[in-house]
Amino acid sequence: MSSIEFTQKLHNLEQVLNGFAYNLTKNSERAKDLFQETAYRALKNRDKFRPGTNFKAWLFTIMKNIFINDYRKRSKANTIIDTTDNLYYINSSRNTIANGGDSNIMMKELTGMVDGLDNSIRVPFLLHYQGYKYKEIASELNLPLGTVKSRIFFARRDLMKQVNAKYGSLN
Numbered sequence: 001m002s003s004i005e006f007t008q009k010l011h012n013l014e015q016v017l018n019g020f021a022y023n024l025t026k027n028s029e030r031a032k033d034l035f036q037e038t039a040y041r042a043l044k045n046r047d048k049f050r051p052g053t054n055f056k057a058w059l060f061t062i063m064k065n066i067f068i069n070d071y072r073k074r075s076k077a078n079t080i081i082d083t084t085d086n087l088y089y090i091n092s093s094r095n096t097i098a099n100g101g102d103s104n105i106m107m108k109e110l111t112g113m114v115d116g117l118d119n120s121i122r123v124p125f126l127l128h129y130q131g132y133k134y135k136e137i138a139s140e141l142n143l144p145l146g147t148v149k150s151r152i153f154f155a156r157r158d159l160m161k162q163v164n165a166k167y168g169s170l171n
Helices: 003-012 014-025 028-044 055-077 101-115 119-129 134-141 145-167
Strands: none
Touching: 003 014, 003 028, 014 028, 014 055, 028 055, 101 119, 101 145, 119 134, 119 145, 134 145
16 A cells, blocks of 8 residues: 555544544543544554555554553553652551541530530530420420520520630631
């Protein structure tokens, strides 16, 4: 096959190859790059094509192999090679494991703050915290519904003041 015939066949399959490249990459710029690399390698290795065989399948195989090799290069590029003496980077995980120590300490401090509230607002607040509805708390404590809501509000406000004083504003 002459050089002109080879180039003409390649040009005739350009649309099909671009579509296949886009299906592989799912990105138009990478698809263009993949097509260019395929065309370059096909032209460079024109002498390796055997006349009488399927030219389209030969080009698709070149493109698929280029894509696979590029994918492997990209995945290896994300591998970290640790050259430190004690393998510090490999042994220090990006994902930290939560052991709950901080939250346990904070819960103890919050429990202490709640225990320090006046009894008249602490009891309705704790009942509400345990999941009781306002009406249930009101009937249990023989208080009007509005009083229960106010006392829970006052308890929250006092706790927020204490938390902000100890830890700064959490907002």
